[in-house]
Amino acid sequence: MPLYEFECLECNSQFEKIVPIADAARDVTCPKCSSSKIKKVISAGSHRLSSGSSLSTAGAGCPANSRFR
Template sequence: MPLYEFDCLGCGQSFEKLVRNAEAIKDVVCPVCGQAHVQKKLSTFAANVRGGSSNSTSAAACAPGGT
């Protein structure tokens, strides 16, 4: 089940909710005030990229005079 982020338009609370499918989003209510007037936030995600190097010292070792 995907984890969605929501803002309650009634009390302003931000919260996360596991939602079974896109159809079930309409049934989400705020856990603080119980209102169903919520808005799904635009969520970001992380992605792993293969083949890249996160080691900043690897290029320095190949350079002339590198350590």
């Protein structure tokens, strides 16, 4: 099951919860205030590159990608 991040629209707290994909926002309540007024937020952690990463070196060891360097 995936881990989703949520924000409570009542108390503005953010929290994570593991839920089935089909039930991502259904039946989720805020652990701080118990409100059901929540929204799913985009997780920044899955979109970051490490500080040593570079697009020009992606796939550097792969001969099929050598034509793109």
